[in-house]
Amino acid sequence: MSKSNNVYKDAYNRGLRLLDETQSLPSEPELGTLLGVSRTTVRTILARMEETGLIAWNKRNKTVLRAPKPDDFFPEEETDTLAQIIERSFMRRLLAGGAEAGMQINELELAREIGVGTTSVREFLIRFSRFGLIEKRRNSHWVLKGFTRAFALELTEIREMFELRSAAAFAALPGDSPVWADLDRLEAEHHLLKTEIATRFNEFSELDERFHRLIHRASHNRFIVDFYDVIAMIFHYHYQWNKAQERERNEVAVGEHLAYIAALKSRDLGKVDAACRKHLKSARHTLLTSIPEIGGRIVS
Amino acid sequence: MSKSNNVYKDAYNRGLRLLDETQSLPSEPELGTLLGVSRTTVRTILARMEETGLIAWNKRNKTVLRAPKPDDFFPEEETDTLAQIIERSFMRRLLAGGAEAGMQINELELAREIGVGTTSVREFLIRFSRFGLIEKRRNSHWVLKGFTRAFALELTEIREMFELRSAAAFAALPGDSPVWADLDRLEAEHHLLKTEIATRFNEFSELDERFHRLIHRASHNRFIVDFYDVIAMIFHYHYQWNKAQERERNEVAVGEHLAYIAALKSRDLGKVDAACRKHLKSARHTLLTSIPEIGGRIVS
DNA sequence: ATAATGTCTTTTATCGTGAAAAAACATTTG
DNA sequence: CAAATGTTTTTTCACGATAAAAGACATTAT
Incomplete structure (x- = not known):
């Protein structure tokens, strides 16, 4: 069995979506960077597209013949x-x-x-x-070692240390840094999500990660940036198994983020610290309450 | 070739040293825990010891026949x-x-x-x-990514954050905690090394690691404890390639450790913070000066 | 009947192998 | 001649296989 060709299949599926937008595909190296794969894989993709009659391929000429049907896509599970x-x-x-x-x-x-x-x-x-x-x-x-209360506490201890420091570094960044534009964009997305929270509350987790990663990146410290992987992983699975009051929790978090963003924009270190602390405290609380700890059990 | 039997060889060498101390070896399970290997490996060791005439082995009876000669040991490099x-x-x-x-x-x-x-x-x-x-x-x-100045700075930033916190946690530990005895023992070792620094300065690095690990453990945070692996690894190799003023550096560090230990024992958080900061600052300085950075070079 | 020894089974550590994917080199095209 | 295509080589990824080591089970000795 050796090795599955999921890279090819995934890139092929993403390649199909390009067919809707144009009548002729760009050059092989260009497609490679676009799909994030090597030319070898691009050529395998093109070969199949030609085979299934999606395109006519002759050297530099890659004319789109028809729009892709659902049937053309590889099944999702084969792309993992x-x-x-x-x-x-x-x-x-x-x-x-x-x-x-x-x-x-x-x-x-x-x-x-x-x-x-x-x-x-x-x-x-x-x-x-x-x-x-x-x-x-x-x-x-x-x-x-188990996903215990101790684990959650140790994790959040580091997270708080790192994020407070990163937030302070963020606020101290010069006004012409591109991060401020990133922050503006994220702020707008937060505002939008807030108004549509009733239906889109489950989109928060993705926004949450992008927001915190932006802040952590301001630390310019690889260990801090890398540590966010641990947090992201835990929260990813945490969101999957703890759906209790998800809408309410996320609504509160969006509000906290907006206050946090405002504090960052004010560049007032005291305000930043306070807003960051407040958000982290409620994040910790959410995580802790979701841990199925066997409290007070007498182990004989 | 599959797999080398270095576990056996290493345990065998350590087992040989036991022969000097007694006339008859303990039971197989006991030997296993003593050498940190399974009974399977213990039996392989015993079999060879019998073969080479080091012991007479009959069931529970493992009588030492002769002391091991240098020749009996497996070469060091085969035990890695x-x-x-x-x-x-x-x-x-x-x-x-x-x-x-x-x-x-x-x-x-x-x-x-x-x-x-x-x-x-x-x-x-x-x-x-x-x-x-x-x-x-x-x-x-x-x-x-390279062992650059940026790397060293990022590493030491985290180290300082973690160690200051650990040191504070250490000082706050109750008086009956066993760590105080560990600290006393380390203090005595430092005093001894100080008096013999002229000849034993190269033994400092090992003592250094034990000392800092003890402090980090007081954080009771696996991420902090684990991070010391990164520091230890870097310092391990750093010591190998930067031998300039090793004796002087280590002498200074021993003095700083002793002041640091005294501060911990005083349980005065202000003193602990100051002593810790001072030591970390000189550790950072040592590391930074040893980095062969190409400064001011114009990259065309 | 507990703990050790003797024997058998399972798991881990490591290699060689081969397909997928990347990368390098050679050739053609605008 | 620069950038694309065509072709070949190299590297990564993942597997099954096998010896070392651990672990489990059966038997024996105190």
Whole structure:
């Protein structure tokens, strides 16, 4: 089986969408940068487009013959990378319950269950280990540390430290920095989302990530920027399993973001600090209440 | 070739040292915990010890027949893990110069040069990536970000944030916490090293790591504790290539540590903060001066 | 009956292999 | 001759296979 051609399939699907917009496709290198793949993959895509009668391809001439039908697209699930597939399976197991702290993780079993090779699982676990949820025993199994209250507290402690510092750095940026335009755009998106919150509340999580990443980037510190991956990953799955009062929570968060943005624009460090603290506090609270901690249980 | 038996060889060497101390070895499970390996490996070790006439082995009876000779030990280099071998090779290349930022890293080439499989190199690079010195291009090569001044500054920024917080947490620990005894022991070691600094200055780096890890552990935050791996790794190699004024630097650092320890013991947060800041400042300075930055060069 | 030894099974660590994808080189075209 | 296309080589990604090491089960000894 070796290797799936998901890169090709995904790029092909995105390539199909280009056909609606023009009558003739650009050059191969141009398509490559557009789709984020190599020329080799571009040519494979073009070859299939020609085969299925979507385009007529003759050297520099790539004429669009017809609009793509739903049938032309590869199925979504075939466009995922192995890493995504493994991550999803792993997180499903982890959140499905029965994933107590201290539990052993078996590479072989995981690989068999997901239907992939052990190498891919191993590499996934190594990458995943930086999130602080699992730990390796040398020459032996991995140990699950569990998504516990302690984990959430440790995570938010760092997050608060990093974001307060980044926010201060952001406010201190010169007025001609391009980040201010980015911030304006995000502010507008927040305002728009606020008015349509009743129907679009589930779009907040994506906006949230872009907003916080913009702020973290102002730190100009790779460790701070990289750490946001941990936060993003946790919040991503957190949003998936905790749907309680999602609309209300997101509405509150949008308001906090707007106050936070206003504070940044005022460039008043005191205001920035206060607005940032307030938002982080409620973010922490949301995360903590969603943790299914067994409180007060007597362990014999 | 598959897999080297370095676990066995290393444990065997450590096992040989036990023979000097007793006339008969303990039970297999006991030996296992003592050497940190499974019973399977213990039995392989015992089998060889019997073969080479070091012990007489009959079930529960493991009588020492003779003291081990230098010849009995496996060569040091055969006891290294593959990961260690790859790390050393990689760092040697990186520090040997010609490792400009932006340079591509080729898994296959690295693997061939070191004489190992690509899988091991891949896994190493994934693990190594958390140090912030390399970055992966999806479906493509790794990019070296370089051990630059910017890297050192970003690293020390986080270090200072984390250590100041850990030191404060340390000072706030209750008097009956076992860390105070650990601190006392480290203090004594520092005093001893100070008096013998002329000959033992190169032993400082190991003491340094133990001291700072003790402090970081007081944060009770896995992200802070784990981050010390990055610092330790950098300082480990830094010590290897920058031997200029090593004795003087270490002497100064020992003095700073002692002041830092005294401040912690005073439990006066102001003093702790000042002593910690002072030490971190000189640590940063040492690191920065050792970076071979090409300053003011005009890049055409 | 507990703890050790003896034996068998499973898992981890590592390699070689081959298809997918990228990259390099050669050739053509505007 | 610069940029595109055509062709070939190299590298990455992922798998199955195998020895080392861990772990589980069965048996024996105190």
